[in-house]
Amino acid sequence: MTLGYRPGDSLAHRLDPRTKLAFQVAFAAAAFAHTNPRGLLALTAVALVTLRASSVTARETLVEYRFVFPFLVAGPLISAVTLGPPWLRLGRGFESLLASYRVVLVLLVSAAYLRTTPVRDSRAAVQRLVPGKAGRLLGTGVGFVFRFLPVLQADLRRIRDASAARLGDQRGLVERMRLVGVSGLARALSRADRFALALRARCFAWNPTLPPLSFSRADLPVAVASLALLAWALV
Numbered sequence: 001m002t003l004g005y006r007p008g009d010s011l012a013h014r015l016d017p018r019t020k021l022a023f024q025v026a027f028a029a030a031a032f033a034h035t036n037p038r039g040l041l042a043l044t045a046v047a048l049v050t051l052r053a054s055s056v057t058a059r060e061t062l063v064e065y066r067f068v069f070p071f072l073v074a075g076p077l078i079s080a081v082t083l084g085p086p087w088l089r090l091g092r093g094f095e096s097l098l099a100s101y102r103v104v105l106v107l108l109v110s111a112a113y114l115r116t117t118p119v120r121d122s123r124a125a126v127q128r129l130v131p132g133k134a135g136r137l138l139g140t141g142v143g144f145v146f147r148f149l150p151v152l153q154a155d156l157r158r159i160r161d162a163s164a165a166r167l168g169d170q171r172g173l174v175e176r177m178r179l180v181g182v183s184g185l186a187r188a189l190s191r192a193d194r195f196a197l198a199l200r201a202r203c204f205a206w207n208p209t210l211p212p213l214s215f216s217r218a219d220l221p222v223a224v225a226s227l228a229l230l231a232w233a234l235v
Contacts, residue, residue: 004150005118011218012054012116017125019219019226020113023050026229027109031102033233040101046229047108054112061111064153068107072100119146124210148195155187156180 007013012020027050031043051058080093120143127139159180163169168176 004114004146006115008055008116010053010055010116012050012112014216014218015116015222016213016215016219017117017121018129018213019215019222020117021122021125021129023222023226023229024109024113026226026233028106029233030229031106035095035098035102037098040098040105043102043105046225047105050109050112054116056112056115058108061108062104064111065104065107068103072103075100114146118211119143120211121213122146124213127210128213144195148191151191152184152188155191156184159183159187 027043027046030039034040034043048058051061076093076097079096080088080090082089123139123143126142127135129135130138163176163179168179171179
């Protein structure tokens, strides 16, 4: 199942999108400021609580983000290997592994946002936080990305399944990557052309009527947590 917005009544669903955006920024800042076992352990607990409050499981999120794991694993391996004696530096590899794990935590929190926030609300939040034409442009881009990426992800899944049905999974890894990559790029370009045509046909507006946003009591503890994370990142 593609990771995207799903209606619900969880705590995160009831929060204002601006509060959730602020929490994401604060969490990412804390994760990049405290790349050590103790800090990452504390942030892991925060990420799990965030998923719990969003009715999102960690397993589902990790499955959806599995395409980034080869890169996250390759980083520590490359960092640990040296061209001369001692050939393997475990300390450098461990530091890179912590950095990769930090990225996983940020992805978990972002998944909670994607699952609990409609695209129109995200666009409205961005345009209210960034005034003027820059905000409209940024909000429009955010809306397009949130709508377009799940479609491309589903296309890649269908291409991979079709290749496997034709015994493509028996080919070499490089050949499989080439087939899926080329087919996925062709499908993405085709969808981009149709998407542009659909926007013109629907008289796309840069300044549409956006949904109203309002803070509630549920936003207060999350805002306090965001400030605490940001303060921790700055210490």
